[in-house]
Amino acid sequence: GESVGLHLPTLSVQEGDNSIINCAYSNSASDYFIWYKQESGKGPQFIIDIRSNMDKRQGQRVTVLLNKTVKHLSLQIAATQPGDSAVYFCAETPMFSGGYNKLIFGAGTRLAVHP
Amino acid sequence: KAGVTQTPRYLIKTRGQQVTLSCSPISGHRSVSWYQQTPGQGLQFLFEYFSETQRNKGNFPGRFSGRQFSNSRSEMNVSTLELGDSALYLCASSLVGGSGDTEAFFGQGTRLTVV
Numbered sequence: 542g543e544s545v546g547l548h549l550p551t552l553s554v555q556e557g558d559n560s561i562i563n564c565a566y567s568n569s570a571s572d573y574f575i576w577y578k579q580e581s582g583k584g585p586q587f588i589i590d591i592r593s594n595m596d597k598r599q600g601q602r603v604t605v606l607l608n609k610t611v612k613h614l615s616l617q618i619a620a621t622q623p624g625d626s627a628v629y630f631c632a633e634t635p636m637f638s639g640g641y642n643k644l645i646f647g648a649g650t651r652l653a654v655h656p
Numbered sequence: 657k658a659g660v661t662q663t664p665r666y667l668i669k670t671r672g673q674q675v676t677l678s679c680s681p682i683s684g685h686r687s688v689s690w691y692q693q694t695p696g697q698g699l700q701f702l703f704e705y706f707s708e709t710q711r712n713k714g715n716f717p718g719r720f721s722g723r724q725f726s727n728s729r730s731e732m733n734v735s736t737l738e739l740g741d742s743a744l745y746l747c748a749s750s751l752v753g754g755s756g757d758t759e760a761f762f763g764q765g766t767r768l769t770v771v
Contacts, residue, residue, distance in 0.1 A: 575760075584746050587760070632699075642691070643689070643714070649698060
């Protein structure tokens with residue numbers, strides 16, 4: 542498949558463990574944040590989002606935490622499975638960008654799940 | 657319903673040529689955004705179209721252009737291709753963007769190789 546990023550930081554976890562992927566965002570004016578998962582040969586897939594008026598949001602097996610004070614975002618995946626192996630991107634949308642479709646992506650983290 | 661469709665999936669062009677990529681959004685979606693993905697620069701926003709108008713633009717040279725048709729389908733064009741334009745070009749669609757529905761759905765991308 543296509544290479545998403547040759548030198549991405551990699552997080553290696555055992556199947557069944559919890560994973561935490563971190564992201565530092567750049568713009569203090571950003572008010573909407575999203576986590577995407579990208580598998581080899583595919584486009585990014587939406588996982589979960591959070592607005593700046595929230596600190597935490599939970600989905601199915603995933604939780605996103607937002608710390609606006611230090612401009613930090615994290616994605617927690619519970620009971621990580623082999624199918625979770627992919628590259629994960631955080632994305633932010635600056636306020637007053639004229640729309641929420643100008644996404645600023647982080648560099649990405651490769652998650653490798655081992656049986 | 658059908659997802660975001662990008663054509664072609666793969667393309668090889670020679671330096672100096674021009675190329676046109678196509679994106680068909682999810683039915684009913686009116687906002688289409690384009691992104692360039694490279695191993696070195698990651699995912700970078702190119703531009704966004706809504707109701708046939710460019711609403712947002714990233715920091716790319718004028719060789720990169722786009723348009724949207726009345727049926728929301730979008731095309732992007734790159735003229736005078738350079739080796740550095742080799743990348744995966746991704747299209748994302750969403751219902752409205754702005755203060756409305758914000759989730760962006762990505763296509764599988766067009767892999768452009770410039771030789």
